[in-house]
Amino acid sequence: xxxxxxxxxxxxxxxxxxxxxxxxxxxxxxxxxxxxxxxxxxxxxxxxxxxxxxxxxxxxxxxxxxxxxxxxxxxxxxxxxxxxxxxxxxxxxxxxxxxxxxxxxxxxxxxxxxxx
Amino acid sequence: xxxxxxxxxxxxxxxxxxxxxxxxxxxxxxxxxxxxxxxxxxxxxxxxxxxxxxxxxxxxxxxxxxxxxxxxxxxxxxxxxxxxxxxxxxxxxxxxxxxxxxxxxxx
Numbered sequence: 001x002x003x004x005x006x007x008x009x010x011x012x013x014x015x016x017x018x019x020x021x022x023x024x025x026x027x028x029x030x031x032x033x034x035x036x037x038x039x040x041x042x043x044x045x046x047x048x049x050x051x052x053x054x055x056x057x058x059x060x061x062x063x064x065x066x067x068x069x070x071x072x073x074x075x076x077x078x079x080x081x082x083x084x085x086x087x088x089x090x091x092x093x094x095x096x097x098x099x100x101x102x103x104x105x106x107x108x109x110x111x112x113x114x115x116x
Numbered sequence: 117x118x119x120x121x122x123x124x125x126x127x128x129x130x131x132x133x134x135x136x137x138x139x140x141x142x143x144x145x146x147x148x149x150x151x152x153x154x155x156x157x158x159x160x161x162x163x164x165x166x167x168x169x170x171x172x173x174x175x176x177x178x179x180x181x182x183x184x185x186x187x188x189x190x191x192x193x194x195x196x197x198x199x200x201x202x203x204x205x206x207x208x209x210x211x212x213x214x215x216x217x218x219x220x221x222x223x
Contacts, residue, residue: 042213043213045210045212056210
């Protein structure tokens with residue numbers, strides 16, 4: 001596809017379950033970003049990948065959150081033992097190069113996660 | 117981390133009016149971006165502007181890095197400009213977002 005693709009678009013799960021969110025960036029984009037937007041709140045930066053590596057993981061909210069990227073393409077954000085406060089829209093973006101360069105980010109439509 | 121403050125938090129305009137949105141940040145940054153999130157949640161990068169002035173149609177942005185602020189100007193506003201405008205800065209490794217300005221342009 002032409003844009004950033006995220007799946008699933010909606011996920012409803014019970015508290016305590018694990019969830020995996022997927023982001024498929026634009027082909028050729030080396031940089032990939034994950035954000036979270038809770039209801040009525042601003043955007044919260046979670047993690048950034050340059051290729052397969054994430055230079056700083058301190059933006060992840062807790063150790064229940066992990067993210068990986070393989071092959072310099074698809075990324076997954078995993079939340080273990082979900083809590084109600086994890087309910088949010090999780091957005092992914094990609095860009096041609098890193099945070100160091102003047103390249104715009106292209107955003108997916110997000111995954112709306114609801115924890116019951 | 118870097119603190120990012122946006123003002124005003126809410127703004128209501130009549131179609132055709134002009135407006136200025138402000139973003140203050142607390143430390144030196146690598147870069148600054150303005151985003152628009154439309155009422156359907158879609159997010160678009162408006163400007164990548166660490167310093168200076170850029171223009172794109174009815175929108176323009178100015179960043180004065182030495183004074184740690186950026187301004188987003190919207191001229192001749194249209195209903196399609198409604199949504200939330202976010203400012204974000206980065207320090208090479210992480211992004212820091214402001215809480216946004218919610219704009220409602222009325223016909």
